[in-house]
Amino acid sequence: MIRTFCLLLSVALVLSGCQRIQESRFNPFNILSGPRVEPVEGRNALLPDSALRPGPLDQRGRIDQIAGVATDQIPGGIILRATGIAEVQGAYDAELVELGRSGGTLVYVFLTELPLGTGTGTQFSRQVIAAVALSDQELAGITTIRVEGARNAVTVRR
Structure with missing residues (x-):
């Protein structure tokens, strides 16, 4: 007993x-599968933000830093969720925009709109989250996902 x-x-x-x-x-x-933080270098870092979504009304720019990237499994794919730190409080209209695919790597850039005349505040108060759903078909052949900001990028392996 x-x-x-x-x-x-x-x-x-x-x-x-x-x-x-x-x-x-x-x-x-x-x-081996944890997120890897690295500085932004190369062609993607030099790509002007206006080339991402052409149009005179889109004034968004890259978020200052990428704090973390996570992938959550859902039926038929994943949700890619990125947390960024804006330069000032009140960033809005956050979006992950696909830059391209190369050699099994899917690259996104984290864009936000910054308000005028707001304070810096604490790092926690400047956090912004953006997410995108990706189907298994969109992820075919993709082994690495990279999310870029203005000063760094975070890479996760699937």
Whole structure:
């Protein structure tokens, strides 16, 4: 009786920690697949924002920094969610715009509109989140997704 109780208690404790282990850095499957932050360089960094969505009314620019990128599985694809830090409070009209695909890498740029005359505030108060849903067909052949801001980019592996 005591052995059975101890065994059941042990199994319950082990299973309750599975979610934490799944997201921890000690999980061997997470070692290579974690987000990688890197500075923005090359042709995509030099691409003018006006070339992304042509039109005289679109005054949006790249968000200052990319704080994180996550992918959430949904039936038939994923949701790509990016968190950015704007230069000032009150950034709006955030959108992830696809720049292109190359060699198994899908590249997005994080665009926002900045209000006039607002304060800098804390980093938390300047956070902006944008997301885009991608189907399995759109992700065919894609192994890496890169989201670029003005000063850095974050890359995640699928």
